[in-house]
Amino acid sequence: MEFVNPEGLRLDGRRPMEMRQLRAQIGAVAKADGSAVFEMGNTKVIAAVYGPREVQNRSQQINDQALVRCEYSMANFSTGDRRRKPKGDRRSTEISLVIRQTMEECILTNLMPRSQIDIYVQVLQADGGTRSACINAATLALADAGIPMRDLVTSCSAGFLNSTPLLDLNYVEDSAGGPDVTVGILPKVDKVTLLQMDAKLPIDTFENVMQLAVEGCKAIANYIREVLLENTKQLEYRRGL
Amino acid sequence: MLHSKTFNKKTRGGRIQKLVREVYLRDDIYCGALFCKSCEDKSKARLTATASTILILDTNVVLNQIDLLENPAVEDVVLLSVVLQEVKNKNSAVYGRIRNLIDSPARRFVVFSNEFHRDTYVQTMAGESPNDRNDRAIRVAARWYQSHLGEAVKVLLITNDRENKRKATEEGVSAETIESYVKSLGQPALLDLLVQPASxxxxxxxxxxxxxxxxxxxYPEHKPMSEITSGLTKGIYHQGKLRVNRYNPFEAYVGSESIGDEIVIYGRGNMNRAFDGDVVAVELLPQDQWHEEKSLSIVDEEDEEEDVHLVPGSSDDAPRTSIPVSSSTFDTNPVSSRPSGRVVGIIKRNxxxxxxxxxxxxxxxxxxxxxxxxxxxxxxxxxxxxxxxxxxxxxxxxxxxxxxxxxxxxxxxxxxxxxxxxxxxGDRDTETELVLIENDIDARPFSAQVLACLPPLPWSVSSKDLNESNRVDLRHLCVFSVDPPGCKDIDDALHCTMLPTGNFEVGVHIADVTNFVHPGTPLDDEATQRGTSVYLVERRIDMLPKPLTEDICSLRADVERLAFSVIWEMTPEAEIISTKYTKSVIKSRAALSYVEAQARMDDSRLVDPVTKDLRNMNALAKIMRQRRIQRGALTLASAEVKFQIDTETHDPLDIGMYQIREANQMVEEFMLAANVSVAEKILKEFPECSLLRRHPTPTKEMLGPLLRTAAAVGLNLDVTSSKALADSLDCAVGDDPYFNKLIRIMATRCMTQAVYFCSGELSPPEFLHYGLAAPLYTHFTSPIRRYADVIVHRLLAASIGIYKLPTIFRDRPQLTSIADNLNYRHRNAQMASRGSVELHTLIYFRNRPTDTEARIVKMRSNGFIVFVPKFGIEGPVYLTMRGDKGGGEWFVDEQQQKIRKMDGSVSYSILQAVKIHLEVLEPKPNRPKLQLTLL
Missing domain, CATH: 2.40.50.700 (OB fold (Dihydrolipoamide Acetyltransferase, E2P))
Known part of the structure; x- marks a missing residue:
């Protein structure tokens, strides 16, 4: 199938290096300590963060750092066919783990020993790249909750179809069966915290694709920073400072 | 720059599903006019400033009138993406052709992505059909063009859809039908290219x-598609590709998977407007009708080589043609009737x-x-x-x-x-071109992009090449080449030196084409497409441009050339002790022809190094050949002929059988050995993606005709294995010196073609090359004229760690499609060579009616097929006049392969020698053919 036509346009009218439209909103769940909604095109994700708080299950308590827990789920209405999926299937367990590890990397856990941080992410609408969207939403929610972090973590995916590296795959491109590289970075320190791909790619091509994904991450980081700044200004304004 | 809009779409994936897709509407899509002032990016612009009219085509025009569009009279055309999409969905062949037009720098065709342009995107309105929506999108785009380019240019919408045209005119877009537009151009010849409306x-x-x-x-009506689909699932109809008998156009076969057999279709009425190659739905006729029809044309069964032997007066009689045949034929074959059927619908046109x-x-x-x-x-x-x-x-x-x-x-x-x-x-050039077109051979000169990939000329081995760490300097070796006389594309050379141990070092040096043809370049793409060089009687169509073919890669005498070498150490008993593969630089001492090489070996007075090496090699080759034959390699014969061509007029002066000498066999032997060695090496290194060549074992049915003939002349052939067949072929010697060769030719004809394949696609036992009795085989030795060898060179280079393996090898489907293309091109090249030989045979005999000797090779109800060894041709000889069909005067004995006159006075048996007369006649105008008559 042709994913990039000879005019250089993808199926949805983007060019290969273009991302989908980003939207973000902080404070979507009033009850949570921090929350955010993050959208990448038609992929829409909500994240809620609770904590740092007392560890619920004492046996899991860690004495020198905080316990980070993460739960990923997909709303039944998030995909076209409204099937009821069992909770905690392989895929969501894996993604929960991936997100937890990525977030743990940037949270300064040693500042909050013997406490627990819960991150809940739920996909409201899925159109490819849910993993990346979840990480971005979780970053925003953690920032909103005021949890100390080393840096923002941002994530973006890139693929390789029709011999062209493509940024930010949507569902149609994602299900084409080509390689899908998901990268998460700490943009300020310029370090990679997440790198996933379950396909084969020649190493030189892979480098290009990954570079593209990193560029995407940086663009997202800029956007998230703007959103946070705007949010802070709002808070300032409300306090009347 | 990004504008986002979502739209809903319903599709059927078993059930109704609502899909949501984003569409990003852009403002960076440009109109493609060079004279446009508002569009900045002119890199893709083609429409010229002088154009007073810009054409926007509707889908139906592109689909139907592609031949007209390919004519250079039609220029300054805008193709909307909505139109291209529709064309692609409906007819991929036309889509490919229109894409070629767009890509061609000589033509002024541009694409306008109206579906992603901010001002021309059209949302489906409630209750609007997709067709109406697309038509509207075309009109909106046309209107946008008119307002965008201003009044100086006329934007003309070309549509043959009456409704669309009316609406366009209402909306203020000037629209015309293709007919009226072509008429307005004032070139009557163009009107012929128009497809007539089919209402x-x-x-x-x-x-x-x-x-x-x-x-x-x-003709009966075709069934609607829905009925065909349900009929197919219920098993009433059978789907398959229709193949028309090459020698009897009123008979066709449909290979059907559902009944596991071929369905025979007799007559144009039953074929019901299907063409050769169409995918059709067939309904079986009641069984009592199989018989009757069967008896009518039993004589045409297996009618492979025969020049048509029933020629109906005209195709108007077609559906009712009946072929009276002697009742005896009917009796001999009462049970083997195949199912026959009729076409009820055409699923895909070819x-x-x-x-x-x-x-x-x-x-x-x-x-x-x-x-x-x-x-x-x-x-x-x-x-x-x-x-x-x-x-x-x-x-x-x-x-x-x-x-x-x-x-x-x-x-x-x-x-x-x-x-x-x-x-x-009748003009030779025309007819040759016809041969090329029929076989889908691209004989156009190489494009500028392809030629740009060539190294600068004059080229010679540079110090950089010599200093390459992977390249061994072998210039000191006494290397020579042996090829047909006048060969300019020398891709193989040999050397043979005696080692102090008494062993021999034998090297096969192959032109290092991959040093110049790099993957992914236009040159490589072109070579992939061409697949092989094509050798016609009077000309050669190269796979690679001439400088590479004849100079840079060609291993000519006394110049330094780059090579890829396979070097063995062999004992005097021709046992291979070690094999080495390396890139090298060589300097050929002599470029010999087969005749020269043979003469040198035979002339005992000559003791120069080249001659001595030749003799050593010949001795080794003989042992290798002997060993190969013992393993069961078949020595098959072909009826290859050689023309002597007049240098001035290019008319054939003489023809004769191609003579094979010891020197040919010697070179062949080493090439085979090199191919086998390379096949082993690359398969070991890349078991999943090697390109190999296999020759399937012939099935019993395929060998049937051979066995029947052999039985008739009292010969017992053992076909259980290639070894057994080879042995019994060796034993087949009759009184006639030509007998053995004839049997071998017939055996060759029963075999399938050897084919290229990707090693990951099959299991190792299937890799067998039956004819050569080799478990592994590939092509390595002719990279100048075969693309398969280029691929193998890359594999070999990667396996010895010189280059990285190009990415294409990781993509198995693509590799398989390349292999398929190579097989297709290879077959076509052979067909074209044959066509060219046939053409020249015809020219040769045009003014030279000849009497000669021929052999009977096949029996027919009204004559037999003869083979003329001297000219390598084959054709029917009729015993009865064309007009009265058979008439029962002659009687065919299937068992003994004899044809006898009813009164017993004359009889002919298979392989019998007969005198015939050869003459070119023109029974139907413009179809001259060679007529063979019995003397």
Whole structure:
């Protein structure tokens, strides 16, 4: 199938290096300590963060750092066919783990020993790249909750179809069966915290694709920073400072 | 820059599902006009400033009138992405052709992505059909163009859809039909390229026009698609590809998977307007009808090589043709009837354009130049095609190309339109070009992009090449090449030195083509497409451009050249001790022809190093050959002929069988050994993606005709294995010195073709090369003229760690498609060579009616097929006159393969020598053919 036509346009009218439209909103769940909604095109994700708080299950308590827990789920209405999926299937367990590890990397856990941080992410609408969207939403929610972090973590995916590296795959491109590289970075320190791909790619091509994904991450980081700044200004304004 | 909009779409994936897709509408899509002031990016702009009219085409125009669009008279065309999408979905062949036009720098065709442009995106309105929506999108785009470019330019929407045209005019877009536009161009010849509208009423009128008596339905209606689909699932209908018998166009086969057998279809009525290659749905006839039809044409079974032997008066009689045949034939074969059926619907058309000529006809009086003519394809399987032309007098003596447009129930013949003419009938160049076109061979000169990939000329081995760490300097070796006389593309050379241990070092040096042809370059793409060089009698169509073929890669004498070498150490008993693969630099000492090499070996006075090496190699080759034959390699014979061509007129002066000398066999032996060694090496290194060559073991059925013939002459052939067959072929010696060769030729004919394949696709036992009795084989030794060898060179280079393996090898489907293309090109190249030989045979005999000796190779009910060894041709000899068909005067004995006169006075048996007369006749105008008559 042709994913990039000879005019250089993808199926949805983007060019290969273009991302989908980003939207973000902080404070979507009033009850949570921090929350955010993050959208990448038609992929829409909500994240809620609770904590740092007392560890619920004492046996899991860690004495020198905080316990980070993460739960990923997909709303039944998030995909076209409204099937009821069992909770905690392989895929969501894996993604929960991936997100937890990525977030743990940037949270300064040693500042909050013997406490627990819960991150809940739920996909409201899925159109490819849910993993990346979840990480971005979780970053925003953690920032909103005021949890100390080393840096923002941002994530973006890139693929390789029709011999062209493509940024930010949507569902149609994602299900084409080509390689899908998901990268998460700490943009300020310029370090990679997440790198996933379950396909084969020649190493030189892979480098290009990954570079593209990193560029995407940086663009997202800029956007998230703007959103946070705007949010802070709002808070300032409300306090009347 | 990004504008986002979502729209809803319902699709059926078993059930109704609502899909949501984003569409990003852009403002960076440009109109493609060079004179446009508002669009900044001109890199893709083609429409010229002088253009006063810009054409926007509707989908139906692109789909139907592609032949017209390919004519350079139509320029400054805008193709909307919505149109391209529709074309792609409906007909991928037309889509490919239109894409070629867009890519061609010579033409002024641009694409406008209206579906992603901010101002021309159209949302489906409630209750609007997709078709109406697309039509509206086209009109909106046309209007945008008009307002964007201003009044100085006329934007013309070309559509043959009446409704669309009306709406366009209402909306203020100027619209015309393609007919009126072409008429306004004022070039009457262009009108021939137009496809006539296929609406029923027009055809009816025409039919009435031409022959009032035949205004009736000729063919049964095709079943609607829904009925066919349900019929297929219920098992009432069977789906398959229709193949028309090459020698009897009124008989066709449909290979059906559902019944696991071929369904025979007799007559044009049952074929019901299907063409060769169409995918059709077939309904089986009741079993009692199989028999009757069967008996009618039993003689045509397995009718492979025969030049048609029943020629109906005209195709108008087609559906009712019956072929009376002696009852004896009927009796001998009462049970083996195959199911027969009739076509009820066509699932996929395989229409393309066909080469041929017009049926001669008188000029119609006073018709204002417009005339209907019948086109007769050179390919017998294609029915006559009716075309409309305004240049009849011009075309009557030309070879022309015609495309098919439609075939209505009311007309006997499909209707088509003229595409272009190739040249004068009978002219050698025209006929040669016809051979090339028929076999889909690209003989165009190489494009500028391809030529740009060549190294600068004059080229010579540079110090950089010598210093390459992977390249071994072998210039000191006494290397020489042995090839056919006059060979310019020398891709292999040999050397053989005696080692102090008494062993021999034997090297095969192959031109290092991959040093110049790099993956992914236009040069490589072109070579992939061409697949092979094509050798015609008087010319060669190269796979690689001439500088590479004849100079840079060619291992000519006394110049330094780059090579890829396979070097063995061999004992005097020709046992391989070690094998080494390396890139090298060589300097050939001599470029010999087979004749020269043979003469040197035979001349005992010569003791120069080259001759000594030749003799050593020949001794080794003989041992290797012997060993190979012991393993069961078949020595098959072919009836290859060689022409002597007049250097001035290029007419053939003489023909004779190609003679094979010891020197040929010697070179062949080392090439085989090199190929086998390389195959082992690359398969070991890349078990999943090696390109190998296999030759499948022939099945019992395939060997049937050979066994029957052998049995008739009292020969017992053992075909259980290739070894057994080879042995029994060796034992087959009759009184006749030519007998053995004949049997071998017949055996060759029973074999399938060897094919290239990707090693990951099959399991190792299937890799076998039956003819060579080699478990592994590939092609390595002719990279100048075969692309398969180029691929193998890359694999070998990667396996010894010189280069990285190109990415293409990781993509198995693509590798398989390359292998398929190579097989296709290879077969076509062979067919083209044969076509060219046939053509020259015809030219040769045109002025030289000859008497010669021939052998009978096949029996027919009304004659037999003979093989003429001297000229390597084969053809039918009729015992009965064409007019009275059979008449029961002759009697065929299937068992003994004899044909006998009823009164017992004369009889002919298989392999018998007969005297025949060869003469070129022209029974039907413009179809000269070689006629063989018994003396």
């Amino acid at each position: 029923e009423d027009v055809i009816m009128e025409e039919v009435e026009d031409m022959r009032p008596s035949k205004r009736k339905v000729v 229409w393309h354009s066909y080469c041929g000529s017009l049926e001669p006809m008188p000029m119609p009086a006073g018709s204002g130049g417009l005339a209907y003519a019948l086109f007769v394809s050179k390919d017998r399987r294609i029915p006559k095609i009716r075309i409309q032309t305004r240049q009849l007098d011009n075309l009557l003596d030309k070879r022309i190309i015609v495309a098919v447009d439609s075939w209505d129930r009311q007309s006997r013949h499909p209707s088509g339109h003229y595409v272009r003419s190739i040249g004068q009938i």
